[in-house]
Amino acid sequence: MTSNTENIPMPKSNRALFLEQMKRTFRSNKLTGVGAAIFLLVVLAAIFAPLLSTHDHIDQNILNRLEGPSDQFLMGTDAYGRDIYSRLLHGARISLIIGGVAIISAMIIGTAIGIIAGYYGGRTDDVIMQFNDILLSFPTLILGLIVVAMLGPSMQNMIIAISLTSIPGFTRIARAPTIVIRERDFIEACRALGYRDWRIMVYHILPNVLSDVMVMASLWLATAIRTEASLSFIGLGVKPPEATWGGMIREGFENILDNPWLSIFPGLAILLVVFSLNLLGDGLRDAIDPKTRED
Amino acid sequence: MPNSTQSRESDTDIILDVRKLRTSFRITGEWHAAVRDISFTLRRNETLALVGESGCGKSVTALSVLGLVPLQNGRVEAERIQLGEHNLQGLSEEEMREIRGNRISMIFQEPMTALNPVLPIGHQVAETLLYHRKMNKEEANKTALELLDKVKIPSTSSRFKEYPHQFSGGMRQRVMIAMAIACKPDIILADEPTTALDVTTQSQILALLNELKQDSGMSLIFITHNLGVVASIADRVAVMYAGKIVEITDVNSLFAQPTHPYTEALMLSIPRSDRDIKTLHSISGQVPPIGRMPDGCSFAARCGLEQPICRKLDPTLQPIDVGLTHEVACWVRGDYNLTTIEERANG
Amino acid sequence: MADTLLRIENIKKFFHVKRGFPVPETVTVRAVDGVSFEVKRGRAFGVVGESGCGKSTLGRSLLRLIEPDSGSVTFDGQDVLGANPSKIRALRQRMQIIFQDPYSSLNPRKRIGAALAEPLLVQGLAYKRKAHERVLKLLDEVGLHSDAADRFPHEFSGGQRQRIGIARALTVGPELIVADEPVSALDVSIQAQILLLLRELQKSHNLSFVFISHDLGVVRFFCQDMAVMYLGRIVETGPIPRIFEDPLHPYTHILRDASPMPDPNQSKKFIHVDGEVPSAVNPPNGCHFHPRCPYAADICKKVSPDWHQVDTERGVACHLFDTGNTGHDYPKR
Numbered sequence: 001m002t003s004n005t006e007n008i009p010m011p012k013s014n015r016a017l018f019l020e021q022m023k024r025t026f027r028s029n030k031l032t033g034v035g036a037a038i039f040l041l042v043v044l045a046a047i048f049a050p051l052l053s054t055h056d057h058i059d060q061n062i063l064n065r066l067e068g069p070s071d072q073f074l075m076g077t078d079a080y081g082r083d084i085y086s087r088l089l090h091g092a093r094i095s096l097i098i099g100g101v102a103i104i105s106a107m108i109i110g111t112a113i114g115i116i117a118g119y120y121g122g123r124t125d126d127v128i129m130q131f132n133d134i135l136l137s138f139p140t141l142i143l144g145l146i147v148v149a150m151l152g153p154s155m156q157n158m159i160i161a162i163s164l165t166s167i168p169g170f171t172r173i174a175r176a177p178t179i180v181i182r183e184r185d186f187i188e189a190c191r192a193l194g195y196r197d198w199r200i201m202v203y204h205i206l207p208n209v210l211s212d213v214m215v216m217a218s219l220w221l222a223t224a225i226r227t228e229a230s231l232s233f234i235g236l237g238v239k240p241p242e243a244t245w246g247g248m249i250r251e252g253f254e255n256i257l258d259n260p261w262l263s264i265f266p267g268l269a270i271l272l273v274v275f276s277l278n279l280l281g282d283g284l285r286d287a288i289d290p291k292t293r294e295d
Numbered sequence: 296m297p298n299s300t301q302s303r304e305s306d307t308d309i310i311l312d313v314r315k316l317r318t319s320f321r322i323t324g325e326w327h328a329a330v331r332d333i334s335f336t337l338r339r340n341e342t343l344a345l346v347g348e349s350g351c352g353k354s355v356t357a358l359s360v361l362g363l364v365p366l367q368n369g370r371v372e373a374e375r376i377q378l379g380e381h382n383l384q385g386l387s388e389e390e391m392r393e394i395r396g397n398r399i400s401m402i403f404q405e406p407m408t409a410l411n412p413v414l415p416i417g418h419q420v421a422e423t424l425l426y427h428r429k430m431n432k433e434e435a436n437k438t439a440l441e442l443l444d445k446v447k448i449p450s451t452s453s454r455f456k457e458y459p460h461q462f463s464g465g466m467r468q469r470v471m472i473a474m475a476i477a478c479k480p481d482i483i484l485a486d487e488p489t490t491a492l493d494v495t496t497q498s499q500i501l502a503l504l505n506e507l508k509q510d511s512g513m514s515l516i517f518i519t520h521n522l523g524v525v526a527s528i529a530d531r532v533a534v535m536y537a538g539k540i541v542e543i544t545d546v547n548s549l550f551a552q553p554t555h556p557y558t559e560a561l562m563l564s565i566p567r568s569d570r571d572i573k574t575l576h577s578i579s580g581q582v583p584p585i586g587r588m589p590d591g592c593s594f595a596a597r598c599g600l601e602q603p604i605c606r607k608l609d610p611t612l613q614p615i616d617v618g619l620t621h622e623v624a625c626w627v628r629g630d631y632n633l634t635t636i637e638e639r640a641n642g
Numbered sequence: 643m644a645d646t647l648l649r650i651e652n653i654k655k656f657f658h659v660k661r662g663f664p665v666p667e668t669v670t671v672r673a674v675d676g677v678s679f680e681v682k683r684g685r686a687f688g689v690v691g692e693s694g695c696g697k698s699t700l701g702r703s704l705l706r707l708i709e710p711d712s713g714s715v716t717f718d719g720q721d722v723l724g725a726n727p728s729k730i731r732a733l734r735q736r737m738q739i740i741f742q743d744p745y746s747s748l749n750p751r752k753r754i755g756a757a758l759a760e761p762l763l764v765q766g767l768a769y770k771r772k773a774h775e776r777v778l779k780l781l782d783e784v785g786l787h788s789d790a791a792d793r794f795p796h797e798f799s800g801g802q803r804q805r806i807g808i809a810r811a812l813t814v815g816p817e818l819i820v821a822d823e824p825v826s827a828l829d830v831s832i833q834a835q836i837l838l839l840l841r842e843l844q845k846s847h848n849l850s851f852v853f854i855s856h857d858l859g860v861v862r863f864f865c866q867d868m869a870v871m872y873l874g875r876i877v878e879t880g881p882i883p884r885i886f887e888d889p890l891h892p893y894t895h896i897l898r899d900a901s902p903m904p905d906p907n908q909s910k911k912f913i914h915v916d917g918e919v920p921s922a923v924n925p926p927n928g929c930h931f932h933p934r935c936p937y938a939a940d941i942c943k944k945v946s947p948d949w950h951q952v953d954t955e956r957g958v959a960c961h962l963f964d965t966g967n968t969g970h971d972y973p974k975r
Contacts, residue, residue: 011753011792185747188707189810193735193761203760209752348829387775460736462919493692494856495915498900502914520830523859523902548907566863568901571883571907582798593762 025287032283038276045090048272053086058241063217072211077262078242078251084265087243091266094244098155099224102162105218108272110170115201115209118178128171136168148236155238158231162224170213173216177209195218208233222274229270247272309482311360314375318352318359320585321368324531326472326586329355331538334612337482342508342515344525344546347535350582356535357484361399362391367379379481383463383490397427397627399473404487406467410459415445416470417455421456423477442473447585465496469503485519501528505529522565526550534558540612544621554623556598600627648704648737650682653713655696655703659923660739673699673920674710675874678949681818681867686851687842688861688882690897692919695871697854702844705737715807717818717891729831733971735765742823744803748795752944754781754806755791761813779809780809784848785839801832805839812843812938818850823920825860851951854855867955873922873930880956890958929961937962 015073026033032211054074061081068076075084081216088272117128135143147161181187182205231237232246245266252262302345308465318330330352337343337631340424345353358364359371360384376383378398386394393498403409421435430438436455443451449497457589459467468488475483485504505528507516519527526546534555542555553559563576580597583589589596595605604626611631612622623629655674673696683686697741702708703714706722714850715722722733738810739748749757758780759773767852768776778788784805795803804824811819824840825833841962843849843863855861861868862882870891878891889895899913920926932942941961950963 011789011794011797185741185743186749188702189739189741189747189807191707192705192734192739193810193814194731195760195764195766199764202726202751204752348831348962356653363844401663425924465918493919494858494897495692495900496918497902498913498915501902521902522904526904526906547926550904550906562904564831565904566834566857566859568838568858568898568904569903569905575838577834577838578831600795 001051001060003171009275016174021287024281028287029283031279032164032287035276035279035281035283038272039280042092042273042276043091043096046096048091049086053083053089055083056084057082057085057086057090057243066255066262068259068261075265076259078248078262079255082241082243082262084248086236087248088245088269090264091245092269094155094238094242094272095225095228095270098158098162098228098238102159102228103166103217103221103224105159106163106220107170107213110167111235112173113172113210113211114174115178115205116173118273119182119197119201119205125175129175131185132168132171134203135164136172138165139167140170144227144231145234145236148231149223151213153239154238158228158237162227165227166220169216169220174209175282177212178205178277181208183203215281215284218277218284222277222281225277226270227275229266308338310339310379311338311516312375313356313360314373316356316359316371316373316376318355318364318371318372319372322586324368325586328584328588329538330359330389331588333535333540335533335540335543337516338506339481339514340512342517342528342530344527344529344532345516345518345535346520346522346532346610347581348520350537351535352542352583353535354486356403357516357518361395361401361484362386362388363395387550389470393427396423396474396480397484398480398481399484400478401484401486402468402475402488403470404490406471407459407465409471412459412466415458416462420470420477423474427478437472438477442477443470445449445476445507446470446473448473462464463496467494468496468500472500472503476511476513479511480513482514482516484518486514487520487525488517490519490626497524502597504528522562531598534561534609537588538585538592539609539623539624541594542622543612544616548616548621550586551620554621554628555625556600556628557594566626592624602627644681645684648852649714649716650704650716651678651716653677653700653710654813655699655708657887668975669923670923673876673922674703674771675925677713677869677871677874677876679869679876681850681852683817683842684848684867685867686853688865689852689854689871690800690856690858690861690868691871692856692897694873694919696874696922697871698822700871701739701822701852701854704820705734705739728771733764733845735767735814737818737820738814738816738818739812739820739822740807740824741806741892742826743770743945744800744807744827747807748803750795752794753791754793754795758791758810758813758848761810765814767814776813781871783812783843784809799832801835803833804828804836808839808843812847815847816849818852819851820854822854823856824853826855826857833860840864847916854924858886858898868896873920873925875930875959877931877960878956878958884956890929890936890952890963891960892962893931895975896934922973929959 020071026036059082061077063081064073065079065081067073070076073085075085076090078084078087089162113115113128117125143165144180145160147164148157151157151160157292187200227239229246229249232244235250237244237246246265249263252266255262314334316334317328318562319326319328324453333356335343345356347353356362361491364371373384373462375630381394382537383394396475409414413562417439420439424430424435424438425432428435440455448454448466448469462470489500492500501524501608502556504515519525526594529546531543531545532549534557535541535542536557542549542558549558553562560576564578566572577596583593591606591608592601593612595601599607605622610624610626610629612624613631614620617632653674657667657671657673658671660668673808677700689700691697699708703710710723713723715815715932717737718732720733725733729864751872755774755777758777762768762773762776777791777954781788781790786802786805795806798806812865821840828836837860842882844851851865853861853865865882866879867879868885869876870893872893876884878889878894883892889898894915900915915934927934928944929942929947935942939961947958947959947961949957951957952963
C-alpha cells in the first residue's frame with residue numbers, strides 16, 4: 001500500500017530520539033546546561049576524590065590546626081588539623097551516595113506504590129494514600145531523626161531515613177498520571193487483549209509516568225542532600241572521623257569566630273550542589289511540559 | 296425559502312463582502328496560509344454554508360472576519376472585508392468589539408467552553424445587552440428573559456439563575472444562541488454548532504436557527520463538515536478544500552450537480568440512511584499539509600481527472616452557468632478559455 | 643442460515659455515583675437495563691442510539707471489560723460471564739474491540755511494531771521474528787506501509803491511527819469485533835476509507851461485528867441487522883433495510899427522520915421532536931420514551947412495555963403492539 005508517511009522523515013532509533021530530547025532540553029534554557037555541568041563537576045570530584053585530594057582526609061595534624069587557606073592546605077584546616085579541601089571532596093562522596101541511593105530507592109518504591117494505588121483505585125488507593133499522607137505529613141527532618149535515633153547513625157540508616165522521607169512524594173507524582181492514563185482507550189485495549197495487570201502497569205503505564213517521576217527525582221535529590229547535611233549537622237549522620245558536609249559545618253560552629261572557613265566551605269558546597277540540581281530539575285520539568293510532548 | 300439564483304442587480308442586498316481573504320500562521324518560523332485568497336458574499340437573510348473537512352480553513356475564515364485571529368503568530372490580509380457600510384479591516388480592537396456580539400455574533404461547537412461556568416446563564420445573556428445596548432440592569436434582565444423564551448428554554452424565570460452545568464448540551468447551545476441574537480445582529484457565524492449534539496437535539500437546534508432567521512431577517516454563515524446538515528438549512532454553499540473555495544452555488548444546484556471533483560467525491564463517500572449503497576467512494580491520499588502546498592491545484596494529486604495544467608496553475612473560481620451563480624475552481628470541469636490559460640502556463 | 647455466534651440475554655449494568663454538594667448522595671445510573679440480542683456469524687449487528695443510551699457500556703460489558711451486574715453472554719456456546727480467568731484469556735483471542743478516539747487508543751510511548759507484536763507474545767501466538775512477520779502482514783492488510791512499525795503514534799493522522807487500532811484488534815485472530823463508534827471521530831472521506839477497509843476485512847476474515855454508532859447512514863451501509871437503544875433498553879431490533887423502511891417503534895421513526903439527509907428536497911421539513919434525551923439517573927416511569935412520544939397512552943406512563951417478537955426477524959418494545967393491533971397508526975415516510 002502507499003506509504004502515507006512518505007513526507008515524514010524516516011523513523012529514528014531510540015538512542016537518536018533520546019539524544020534529540022536531550023538537545024531540546026538543554027537548548028531551550030541555557031541555565032539547565034549550567035546546572036547539569038556544575039552537578040557533573042561535583043560528581044566527578046566525588047568519584048576522583050582520592051586522586052584530587054592533597055592530603056589524607058582523616059589524617060590529623062595538630063600543629064596545623066585552624067589555619068586559613070594556604071598553598072599547602074587549599075581551604076585551610078579544621079580543629080584537628082585535617083585538610084578541609086580533602087575532607088570536602090570525600091564528603092561529596094558521602095552526600096552523593098546517600099542522596100543518590102536514597103532517592104533511587106525511593107523512586108523505585110514510591111513509583112511502584114503510586115502506580116498500584118492509581119491503577120486499582122477504590123479501597124486499595126484509599127488505604128495506600130492514607131499511609132502516604134501520614135508519612136508525608138512528618139517534617140522531613142523529624143522523620144529522619146526518628147529513624148536514625150531508632151536504628152543508630154550509619155550510612156545505611158541515613159539512606160533508609162532519607163528514602164522514607166522521599167517515598168511519599170514519588171507515590172503522589174506517580175499516582176496522578178496513572179489515574180489519567182488508566183482511563184485511556186489503549187489501556188482498555190490491553191485488557192481486551194488479555195494482558196495481566198502487572199504487564200499493563202510495567203509496560204504501559206510506567207513508561208508514560210517515568211518522565212514526570214524523573215524530573216522530580218532530580219529536584220528531590222537536592223532535598224535529600226540537604227536533609228543528609230541537616231541530619232549530619234545535628235550529629236545524627238555518619239560517625240566521625242568520616243567527613244560529611246553537615247558534620248563539617250557543625251564542627252566549624254565550635255570555632256566559628258577563629259576560623260569561619262570551616263563552616264563556609266562545606267556550606268558553599270551544599271549550596272552549589274543544591275542550586276545546580278534545581279537548575280537542572282527545573283529545566284527538565286520545562287522540557288517535559290505537555291506542550292512539548294508528542295501526545 | 297431558499298434565495299436561489301439571485302442575479303447581480305440585488306447587490307444592495309449584500310451584507311458581507313469578503314474579497315481575497317488570506318490568513319496566514321507562523322509555524323516554526325515560517326508563514327503559511329491557512330486560507331488562501333478566498334472571496335464570497337453574503338446576502339441579507341441568507342444562509343451560507345461553509346463546508347469542508349478538518350483543516351480546510353472554514354473556521355479560520357470565520358475568525359478572520361471577526362478579527363479573532365491571534366496576532367502574534369497570525370496575519371489576516373484581504374482586499375476587502377465589508378460588513379454593510381463598515382470596512383472591518385481598518386478597525387481598531389475597540390471598534391471591532393463594537394461589532395462583535397452586536398452586528399456579527401458567533402456561536403461555537405462546545406457551549407460548555409463558550410459559557411462561563413461560574414456565572415448564571417441569565418447574567419451572561421444580559422451582559423451582552425448591558426455592554427452593547429447600554430441598558431440598565433432591570434431592562435437587560437427583562438430582555439434576557441424574553442430571549443431565553445425565544446430560544447425555547449422551558450421555565451425561563453427559574454432557569455434564569457441556573458449555571459451552565461445544570462443544563463444539557465442542547466440547552467446550553469440555546470443559551471449561546473440567545474446571547475448571539477440578543478443585539479439583533481445582521482449576521483450570525485455558527486461554527487459547527489450542532490456537531491457535538493445528538494441527532495434529535497441537532498434537529499431541534501437547526502429548526503430553531505431557521506425560525507429565528509426567518510423572524511429577524513438576519514443572515515447566517517453555517518460552518519460544518521456534515522453535508523446532510525447543509526442540505527437542510529443552507530441557501531447557498533461554499534465547499535472548501537485546503538484553504539480555498541473550490542465550488543460555490545445554491546444548495547439545490549450543489550446536490551443536483553456537484554461539479555468540482557472534490558465535491559463529487561465527497562457526495563459519493565457519504566453513507567445514507569435512506570437507501571442501500573453498494574459501495575462508498577474513498578478519496579485516495581491526504582490533504583497536503585499546510586506547509587507543503589503544491590504548485591497548481593491542491594486537489595490534483597487525489598483527483599483522478601487531472602491534466603498537466605492542473606499541476607502547474609491553481610484554478611480560479613469561474614461560473615459554469617448562465618446565471619453566473621454556480622462557480623467552480625477546476626480546469627477540467629470549469630468553463631475557461633483553456634488555450635490562453637495554457638499559453639500562460641507554458642509561456 | 644448463519645449460526646449464532648454471540649447471544650446476550652438480559653444484561654444489566656448499573657453505576658452508583660456520588661453526586662451533589664455539600665452533602666453527596668449516591669445515585670444509581672441504570673446504564674444498561676435488560677438488553678438481549680443475537681449476533682450471527684459473519685454478520686454485522688448495529689447498535690444505534692443517542693448519547694446516554696448505554697451502547698458503549700453494553701459493548702464493553704460483552705467483553706467483560708466492564709463486569710455486568712446480571713444477565714448472560716454466550717459466545718459460540720461458551721458462557722462468558724461465568725468463565726474463569728484462563729477461559730477468559732482464551733476468549734479474549736476470539737472477541738476484540740476497536741475504539742472511537744484515535745488519539746487515546748494507542749500508547750504514545752510505544753512504537754507501532756512493538757505495540758502490535760505484544761499481543762502475540764502475551765497470548766503465546768508468535769515470537770520475535772515470526773511475530774515481526776505477522777506484524778508486517780497486518781500493517782499491509784490495513785493499508786499501512788511497513789515502515790510504520792518503527793514509528794510512534796503521533797506521526798500518524800487520525801485515520802491512520804484507526805487503521806493501527808484495527809490491526810491491533812486483528813493480531814490475535816478474533817471472530818467477533820466490538821466496534822465502538824469507529825468512524826465517528828473521522829472526516830467524511832476518511833470515514834469512507836475505514837468503512838471500506840472494515841468491510842474488506844469482514845469478508846476476508848469472516849468477522850462478525852457489534853457495530854455501535856449514532857450515525858444511521860453508517861450503520862445502514864455496514865450492518866445487516868440492528869438494535870435501537872434508548873436509555874439503557876432496546877426498543878426495536880430487526881434486519882437493516884426493513885427497519886429503516888418501516889420502523890415500528892416511534893423512537894426509531896423519529897431517529898430516522900431527524901437524521902439530516904444530503905438531499906435538499908427531503909431535508910427541508912424539520913421533524914418536530916419534543917424534549918431532550920433524559921438522564922439515565924432518573925428515567926421516566928413506565929416506558930422510558932413516553933414523555934417524548936407522540937403516541938403515548940396512559941399505560942405507557944405506568945407500565946414498561948414487554949418485548950414483542952413481531953416476526954422471526956423483528957421485535958419491538960412498545961404498547962402500540964400490545965392490544966393485538968396488526969399495525970400502527972403513524973404516517974409512513
